[in-house]
Amino acid sequence: KAGVTQTPRYLIKTRGQQVTLSCSPISGHRSVSWYQQTPGQGLQFLFEYFSETQRNKGNFPGRFSGRQFSNSRSEMNVSTLELGDSALYLCASRVAVRNEQFFGPGTRLTVL
Amino acid sequence: GENVEQHPSTLSVQEGDSAVIKCTYSDSASNYFPWYKQELGKRPQLIIDIRSNVGEKKDQRIAVTLNKTAKHFSLHITETQPEDSAVYFCAGPNRDDKIIFGKGTRLHILP
Numbered sequence: 001k002a003g004v005t006q007t008p009r010y011l012i013k014t015r016g017q018q019v020t021l022s023c024s025p026i027s028g029h030r031s032v033s034w035y036q037q038t039p040g041q042g043l044q045f046l047f048e049y050f051s052e053t054q055r056n057k058g059n060f061p062g063r064f065s066g067r068q069f070s071n072s073r074s075e076m077n078v079s080t081l082e083l084g085d086s087a088l089y090l091c092a093s094r095v096a097v098r099n100e101q102f103f104g105p106g107t108r109l110t111v112l
Numbered sequence: 113g114e115n116v117e118q119h120p121s122t123l124s125v126q127e128g129d130s131a132v133i134k135c136t137y138s139d140s141a142s143n144y145f146p147w148y149k150q151e152l153g154k155r156p157q158l159i160i161d162i163r164s165n166v167g168e169k170k171d172q173r174i175a176v177t178l179n180k181t182a183k184h185f186s187l188h189i190t191e192t193q194p195e196d197s198a199v200y201f202c203a204g205p206n207r208d209d210k211i212i213f214g215k216g217t218r219l220h221i222l223p
Contacts, residue, residue, distance in 0.1 A: 100158045
């Protein structure tokens with residue numbers, strides 16, 4: 001099976017812009033979670049989608065949003081970008097809750 | 113609340129010695145505890161996990177122990193090797209199955 005894929009791998013934006021990141025889970029996985037990884041804060045949970053519904057949400061401002069499509073692919077959107085949004089954004093898929101999560105390679109977002 | 117505390121943040125051990133990383137959690141409903149290893153420039157990968165119905169699980173040089181009463185679980189790596197150098201993350205789901213990660217431990221294996 002192909003692993004979790006994320007596009008784009010690298011992105012450079014300026015403050016105030018918006019960005020959309022994409023994640024394709026492993027075939028058959030219906031759960032997709034998104035994480036923000038920064039050197040000081042580790043892996044911070046953004047949200048999880050399961051069968052097109054948001055199951056859980058982390059403590060991020062409303063500028064961070066996401067959605068999931070019927071084929072389980074997920075997108076994450078960040079509006080009005082701030083310098084502090086520079087990070088590695090990882091998505092992870094799993095077949096069901098309380099199961100192993102498989103991570104994608106991440107999208108490195110740099111906000112100038 | 114939902115919190116996973118991980119210690120230490122950095123750990124250096126001599127090659128061949130053992131390394132222990134500890135995590136504590138706050139949500140008593142947590143029942144699945146994975147450990148991930150992230151090598152430099154790579155994605156996190158699961159190395160071992162434990163469920164609340166067992167107290168210990170081993171896989172070759174890696175073991176995880178769980179103490180539900182004290183709400184802590186630990187990763188043990190024996191006979192450490194250079195390729196064990198990486199950042200290790202513990203995680204615990206809360207009652208909503210939201211996976212909460214610890215802040216990571218950077219493990220250095222010294223020659």
